[in-house]
Amino acid sequence: MNSEVCKSRRRALELLSAGVGVAALTGPLGALSKPALAQATVEGSDFPKVIGTMGRYRTRANDTLVDIARMHRLGFVEVKAANPGVDVWLPGEGTEILLPEQRLVPDAPARGIVINLCEMCLYYFPKGGTRPMTFPLGVGREGRGTPMGNTSIVRKTEHPTWYPPASIRAEKPELPSVVPPGPENPLGTRALYLGWPAYLIHGTSMPFGVGRRVSAGCIRMYNEDVETLYPQVPVGTPVTVVDQEVKIAWLDDGELYVEVSPSQEQADQIEISGYFEPVMPEGMIDLVLEKAGAQAGRLDWAAIERAGRQRLGYPIRITV
Numbered sequence: 001m002n003s004e005v006c007k008s009r010r011r012a013l014e015l016l017s018a019g020v021g022v023a024a025l026t027g028p029l030g031a032l033s034k035p036a037l038a039q040a041t042v043e044g045s046d047f048p049k050v051i052g053t054m055g056r057y058r059t060r061a062n063d064t065l066v067d068i069a070r071m072h073r074l075g076f077v078e079v080k081a082a083n084p085g086v087d088v089w090l091p092g093e094g095t096e097i098l099l100p101e102q103r104l105v106p107d108a109p110a111r112g113i114v115i116n117l118c119e120m121c122l123y124y125f126p127k128g129g130t131r132p133m134t135f136p137l138g139v140g141r142e143g144r145g146t147p148m149g150n151t152s153i154v155r156k157t158e159h160p161t162w163y164p165p166a167s168i169r170a171e172k173p174e175l176p177s178v179v180p181p182g183p184e185n186p187l188g189t190r191a192l193y194l195g196w197p198a199y200l201i202h203g204t205s206m207p208f209g210v211g212r213r214v215s216a217g218c219i220r221m222y223n224e225d226v227e228t229l230y231p232q233v234p235v236g237t238p239v240t241v242v243d244q245e246v247k248i249a250w251l252d253d254g255e256l257y258v259e260v261s262p263s264q265e266q267a268d269q270i271e272i273s274g275y276f277e278p279v280m281p282e283g284m285i286d287l288v289l290e291k292a293g294a295q296a297g298r299l300d301w302a303a304i305e306r307a308g309r310q311r312l313g314y315p316i317r318i319t320v
Contacts, residue, residue: 075211
């Protein structure tokens, strides 16, 4: 490790041990990424390193963050994380809500489907295309987590029939042995079966469960989203599932950006109280230093610490 990187790491540790975040957590995190930044591409592909642009919405009298997430086809937890000071149920009329519609792509092969569990987001990288698509997800709850690793789509069904597995019927004995297609079917209007037995990507009859950790391990999508994805992904499409709280990328403006999402455990805290304990992701400093390389002297450690503790879920510039 060269002297500049060592110096930067020492400075980072000094800031963290001194509790810089106590004062810094209330400050602005710097400029949001601009749409033009999408020109930077993932190594070995034509896909951009950053997708989408940030959105804003001004609340009406009876809006809740749950309603706003559904309205904009986002997930509840990510909307709450991006707006930490806003009350879930009473945001107040005229409040400006940040819509986290801009994302750095995960550190995974840019092919087929990539799912980032903590982010509760599905990325689709079409063959021969340069425009990835993203969709919010509902994922497995505590004790019934969605598995990680590599698999593929092994079959597809429109208007699926649901056969509740024994484990779910043990929890809910009132369930029938077969649920036919229709508005009450938990699989929604489309199902993509994975190589992992009993795990699916599917629609839902409960749209307010998207963007939350509430499933028995399957991956839920809004029906309109799974209907968009379904015709584009043939049987055999690779699926990669990761859990990356921290994503980092150099973009075409010559600046380094980081995006930090709440962990799966912090997502549960948001569900319970609307807030989470502001803990830095393990190993984040080393990840930042590795990506910064010879440019480590440009790092803004106060911004890095704020981004790591606040976990707003959208790209933040961390160089000066």
